[in-house]
Structure formats: C-alpha cells, structure tokens
Amino acid sequence: MFEYAKKLVGEAVITEVTNYLAKDPENNIEKLVNLASKLAIRQNHKEQIASAGKHLSNRDSHWHKLFVRTLKETHPKVRERLTVNFIINSVLFGIPKQYELAEKLGYAVPWAILMDPTDRCNLRCKGCWAGEYPKKNDLTFELMDRIVKEGEELSIFFYLFSGGEPLLRKDDILKLAKEHPDSVFHIFTNGTLIDEKFAEECADAANIVFAISIDGFEESTDMRRGKGTFAKVMRAADILHQYGLIYGFSTTYHRHNVEEIASDEYIDMLVDKGFRFGWLFTYVPVGSESDLEFMATPEQRAYVWKRIREIRATKPILVADFWNDGEFTGGCIAGGRRYFHINAAGDVEPCAFIHYACVNIKDTSLKEALGNPLFLAYQKRQPFNENHLRPCPLIDNPQELVACVKESKARCTQTVSLDAEKLADSLEAYAVEWGRKADSNWEETRAR
Ligand SMILES: C[S@@+](CC[C@H](N)C(=O)[O-])C[C@H]1O[C@@H](n2cnc3c(N)ncnc32)[C@H](O)[C@@H]1O
Ligand code: SF4
Secondary structure, eight states: OOHHHHHHHOHHHHHHHHHHHHSOGGGGHHHHHHHHHHHOOSHHHHHHHHHHHHHHHOTTSHHHHHHHHHHHHSOHHHHHHHIIIIIIIIIIIHHHHHHHHHHHHTSOOOSEEEEEEESOOSOOOTTOTTTTSOSOOBOOHHHHHHHHHHHHHTTOOEEEEEESOGGGGHHHHHHHHHHOTTSEEEEEEOSTTOOHHHHHHHHHHOOEEEEEEOOSSHHHHHHHHOTTHHHHHHHHHHHHHHTTOEEEEEEEEOTTTHHHHTSHHHHHHHHHTTOOEEEEEEOOTTSTTOOGGGSOOHHHHHHHHHHHHHHHHHSSSEEEETTTTHHHHTSOOTTTTSEEEEOTTOBEESBTTBOEESOBGGGSOHHHHTTOHHHHHHHHHOSSOSSTTSOOTTTTOHHHHHHHHHHHTOEEOSSSOOOHHHHHHHHHHHHHHHHHHHHHHHHHHHHO
16 A cells, blocks of 8 residues: 555655544644655745644634544545545655656646546536537546556646546546556546445545535526536535545536625535535636626626635635636646646647647657647746736637647647637637736735
8 A cells, every 4th residue: 555655755654644644633733744844845835834734733723624524524544545645646746756857858747637538428517618529539448547657657646537527437437546546536527426336436446536516506506507416416425425535516607606606605505515625617608508698707706716715714615716816826727837638539638628739648648748739839828927817828818829729730629610719809808807807906916
C-alpha cells in the first residue's frame, strides 16, 4: 500500500500520517499540519499550510467543523488513501515536479486531466455543454489506462471524469481506479446511477470522490435536469454517505436560479446532506439549445462572486467558482496550464467548454499532446486579462479564443461545427458588460 508515496517520503512518514488519521485525528490536527509543512517543497505551499493550519486548529471555526466531520464520517481506508494521494502525491510532490518538467519541455505540465469516458447520457439537461457531441463515443479502458499511466509518469495524480454520464462506464472506472491506486479520481455525475453495490466497490477502491450535479432545490433541479432527478440526487448522497465516501456538488447557475443556489438555505441543505465541497459553474452557451438569455446577468454573476466569499467565510463546506475564483489561480487554468480536457472521441481540448482541438490522444503520447499548437497559443496569452475576475477566453475575452483557434488552426470538435468568430461575436456584448462590473469589483478587491 502507498508504494509511490513511500518512495517519495519514506515508509516512516506514511506510517506517521496513517496513525495520526486513525487515532484521535481531532487532536492530531497540529501534528498533521506540521508534518505537511515539513514535507512541502514550494514556499507558497508552506504559506498555504500555515494559514490553513490556523483555521483548522481553531475549534470554533467552520473549517475545523468541516475537517472533523469529514474525518469522522469517512471510511478509514478512503480517508487514508485520499489524504496520501491528494496531499502528498498530487499536491506537495506532484506540483513541483510538474513545474520542473515544464521547464525542460518548454510547455506546461498540468495538475489535473479531465476526460469523458463516454459522451452518451441517460438525461438531457437544458443547455448541456456536451449536447453537441455525437453521443456515440467512448474512450476505451485501454486508452484511459494509457492516459493515466503516462500522466503518472509526468507526476499527474488527479483525474476528473465528465461526459456524457461517466457512470454509464462504472466497471471501467472502478477498474481504472483500482489499477492506479496512487491517483485520485474525481467523478462529475448526475447521480442517478449510484447504487449500494457501486458505492461499496468505490469504498474498497478508496481513491474516488464524487461531484453530484444539482441545480437548486427540487423544482429548479428538475426543471433543468428532468422530473425526479432531485430525489435521485438526494438518494445518491445518502448511499455515498452510508459507505463513507467523499462527495461534493456541481451546480450550474443561470438567469433563473442564482438567488436560490447562493442562498444560505441551499448551502445549509447541502451541508446537512454531507456534501463536503462544491463547484459552481456559470451557464455557458455552448451546448445544444444554447441560449444567451439563460446566462446569469453581470449583476447576478457579481452577486455570486460576493456570496461565494461569504459562504467560504462562514459555512463548513469548501466551495469554488470556476470563473469567479480566477484571482486564486492567476486567471484561466485551461489549455494545459493547470488542466485540460479529453472528450469521448479522444480530442485534446483546452477545457470542457472549449470545443476545438489540434490533436487526438489516440494518435499521440500524452507528453506530445501537451505541446499541441492550441495549448501553446493559450499559454502564450495567459492570463487572458490582467483582471483575474475576467479570466475566460470564451465568455470574458472572446476575441482571445478566436486568436488562439486561428493561430493554431484548431478544428471544431462538435457535430455541428461552431465557428469561433461567430461564437465570439455572440458573446461580445456580455463580455463588455461583465468587464465593466468586474473592473470595479477588482479595484475593490485590490484595495482590500
Ligand atoms: C456536462 S456534465 C457531465 C457529467 C454528468 N453527466 C453530470 O451531469 O454531472 C458536468 C457538469 O457540467 C455542467 N454543465 C453542463 N452544461 C453546462 C453549461 N452549458 N454551462 C455550465 N455548466 C454546464 C453540468 O450541470 C454538470 O454539473
Ligand atoms: S449535464 Fe450531465 S446529465 Fe445532464 S445532459 Fe449533460 S451530461 Fe447528461
């Protein structure tokens, strides 16, 4: 067990970590934090650990509550495996190695890879970004296995699955997780296919975490995702909780649910249901039935920006907003800079929302794919805006996407080809309006 991590830090350290977690973890927080700090190579990691340590050891803080509840309610095997894989393999040692390799290669080595085991799905949610994929492609087990193997050789230990519905490929995902016990596998799922047998096997694999999609309370979720979906998500959460697995939520916000999903009531409900983290995605008009009127207005996006900071400051759940948190990631992380997307046909795309590619992973090694012209065009221009509240080359700086696609001669990967210039033109007015709002918010943030 933990063969890779033992090679990195020695058997004694791994024994120390697992002992702290197994015996009275609540009183071992300080020791765990000190150990992580000693292991950290990068100065920014040491600073982040020191800051997290302060919050975690304060027994009145919501972070302490989240940490203790997670430790108590998680299956011991899952708790140990995820701590070692995520903190040691993927972050403390993975990240410095990725930067070191990037220096040698001349292009970025990402921290995470998102892939779609299938583009088929059992639901048909309004505006789904995957709606214009052909719905007939699967990545074979052998191909996913090769991607992870080659990724681990590049010190990438964090793999996310999306789609389509990844759990249409349950058996292959479980097999992959078991064959790669040093990595973390994070599955975005609509939750409808989670059952006891699967949860039991995931607890046995111990290196799988879930983000279940939910778009508000029952009426809002079922409006976008189909009648009965909310009830199935609640059931999925109960099952995962029963087996001691870790799960978060994935919520898309749009014109009609912003106030609801940013409310205390919604977040409290998710905390009560055992969700430990959550991803917020603003609706992006790229999928079938793409609809500019469905997008959150700039005022609504600014409201979520403000609310997410309040939620993080008060609630025992870790919530991140893929667009509104650009200030913590130095802007857009896509195009291989810190992450990228492989769709179910194998096309190597900069991001789940950007359906253009120059290479297919079936024709190339992962290392070569990372140096493809579209990724280089991205990396040359990142950050796409000095204001990190305007990070995205699609919705915030649409002409940047056009420049990247033109320069790299990338092709559209959807069934109905999407001309980059037309797409950019349709988003220009939104980008300008958001730009005004974001610039005044950015001034405020910097002044603070
Ligand atoms: C495409 S789904 C695939 C995984 C799985 N079927 C699910 O529903 O979670 C991944 C996430 O992207 C979100 N999403 C889909 N289309 C989107 C769009 N156009 N803009 C923003 N988020 C979107 C979904 O709501 C979901 O939370
Ligand atoms: S959001 Fe997920 S569940 Fe809904 S249609 Fe898209 S892939 Fe399927």
